Amino acid sequence: MKKGLDERQRQLVDRIGAHSFCVMFLTGAAVILAQLIGLGNFQAVAGETVVFLAGGLVYLIGCLKNGIWEKSGKNMTRGQAFLFSVICSGFFSVFYGMAIARKAAQDVNVAKYVVAFFIGISALCFVSLQIMGKIAQMRREKQEKKYSE
């Protein structure tokens, strides 16, 4: 009798692991956002943030090392990266605005901080997407050369 898991069971466990990570990641993100909006205290979400970042970084680095970036196999165009950055930044700016509005004094104009956050995060996101796309492309080219005929 085979000891341990066979190839089908290992594939199944890998798929289960991937789904579980996805659930943990999204739940972690939701919990962090909810706590930030509710408590407005970054220290309160430090633990969850560390776990969230650790899992996210391991996943990201693993994909980039293997030249995997887009599901389509091709890199995002600059336009797509810009649009994605703006949408994501807008989404998180809303939560940021809600979090700081709770802590700010009555006469403080939080809008300028939210706009600064929006612009900063958009720029950071755009640059990050471009860099990571470039890294993935370089890794793919390296693999192409390694396994060329």
Next chain:
Amino acid sequence: MEVMNLKNLKVKFARLEKDISQTELARRVGVTRQTIGMIEAGDYNPTLKLCIAICKELDKTLNDLFWEEE
């Protein structure tokens, strides 16, 4: 996916020709009986390595057991 749902009766018949149970075939190729059952039911696509191991045990070629007829 249509291909995955086609039963692999060739594997089943080749196994029965040799008078080997699913359990015995599974033991010989190093997988669980359920995996052999799922291969025969068309619910699992084995790796090439496993296909070759099954062919060796049943004295058949890859074409005999795993080639899809049009």
